[in-house]
Every structure is written in C-alpha cells, then in structure tokens.
Amino acid sequence: MAARRRIGLVGGTFDPPHVGHLALARAARDAWSLDEVRLVPTGRSWQKADAGASSAQRLAMTRLALDGVDASERLVVDDREVRRDGPTYTVETLRELRAELGAEPMLVLVLGSDQLRNLHTWHRWRELFGLAHLVATQRERVALDDLPAEVEAELAARGADALPDAPAGTIAFFRMPPVAVSATALRAQLARGERPAGLSPPAVLDYIETNGLYRRLQGT
Ligand code: ATP
Secondary structure, rough: OOOEEEEEEEEOOOOOOOOOHHHHHHHHHHHHOOOOOEEEEEOOOOOOOOOOOOHHHHHHHHHHHOOOHHHHHEEEEEOHHHHHOOOHHHHHHHHHHHHHHHHOOEEEEEEHHHHHEEEEEOHHHHHHOOOOEEEEOOOOOOOOOOOOHHHHHHHHHOOOOOOOOOOOOEEEEEOOOOOOOHHHHHHHHHHOOOOOOEEEEEHHHHHHHHHHEEEEOOOO
C-alpha cells in the first residue's frame, strides 16, 4: 500500500514573513518526512491586532518569501484563510482540508512554542486533534515546559516521540536550531528606517519598501 501522504501546515500572520518561518517549515518537513509544507497566512486575525499590512499584502509577501525557493523544497502557500470572509479559525481550515483531501492523509500542524503555550485559547482547540497531529518546537526564549494546565493534560494523553501511522491525534516535539527573529522585532527595525537584510527574503523587503509598509509601529 502507498505510504500515507504527510501534509504540514504552518499558520501565522506573516506580518511580515521572515527567515524564522522558512526555517520552521524546513525543519518540520525534515523532522517528520513531510511531503509538502503549506504556509497558511491568517485572514483578519481574531487574536492579533492589525500590525500594519492588510491580509492581501501579507499573502502577497508570503508568496514572495517563497519566490527564490526551489519547487523541490515542497514549500507552498495556501491562501484559503485570506480568501475566507470573517474570522479565521484553524479548526475550520483543518475541516476544509479534510473535506478536500479525505480522511487518509496525515495533517501535521506545526507550531512554535509561543503558539503551543497559547493553544488552549484557540476556538474549539480540542477538536484540532481529531483533524491533525500537532508538532511543536522551541522558539528562542519561549519555554516548552510548564505549559498551561489544559495543554499539559492533552500532552499527557497524546504526547509521543514519533508520529504513528494515523491521520491525526498525536502531539510530538522536534528540535531546530534557534533563529533569532520575530515579526515584531522586524517591524520595529523597519519603523526605524532600517533594511534588515538577512532576516527576511530580499523580495519581501523590496515589497515592504515599495508599498511603504511598517513605517510606524502599530498594534502589538
Ligand atoms: P509576531 O512577532 O508578530 O508575533 P511571529 O514572528 O511570531 O510574529 P507568526 O506569523 O505569528 O510570526 O508565526 C507563525 C509561526 O511561526 C508560529 O508557529 C511561530 O511560533 C513560528 N515562528 C515565528 N518565528 C519563529 C522563529 N524565529 N523560529 C521558529 N518559529 C518561529
């Protein structure tokens, strides 16, 4: 029988996208033998204030971030959340993907430790495990231990060292070399008039410049 397809999903605001996002997607792909990793920019985020770019601009920048990336890397952009009206909930995105792809493939939701710590605040978050596996990695200075009690309880029930041959339901951890960049820090640099070469792909920095984005700090 053919191996079960493994599809990774990196959701985020990508406001703007940066090398940390690309490193996360590549590390997850390699750690979990993913056939493809989709970057999924959120529509209007219900949890984060708008920090300067519209959802259409964040989507355009996420596409540009993959401009120089070879197709053999199997990193792609999935624009469904930006196309959707109203708030974007990950659980809805996973339901849609299941409806499209069927029950068979593995869906693997990839999270940095900041998102894992926040997981219990997500809309209908416990339903995520019926739809996908969840893999998390440490992000600089954001611990992976001592998680909120609700998240620890799911981890006690679902934690494993490897992903079983199943479409969904497990939580596992993987390591990646730390990449010292966040969109928040990047926006602060851009607001100071710097061009943080090396922290975001050149095509993204060009787009930011051309469109006059992040000239002033707003939101969080
Ligand atoms: P902000 O600073 O605005 O909160 P961000 O840099 O955290 O933004 P997001 O778009 O919120 O970027 O992140 C999308 C995903 O990428 C999340 O799972 C987040 O944990 C992860 N991520 C972001 N930066 C890094 C990084 N430097 N290393 C590893 N993972 C990262």
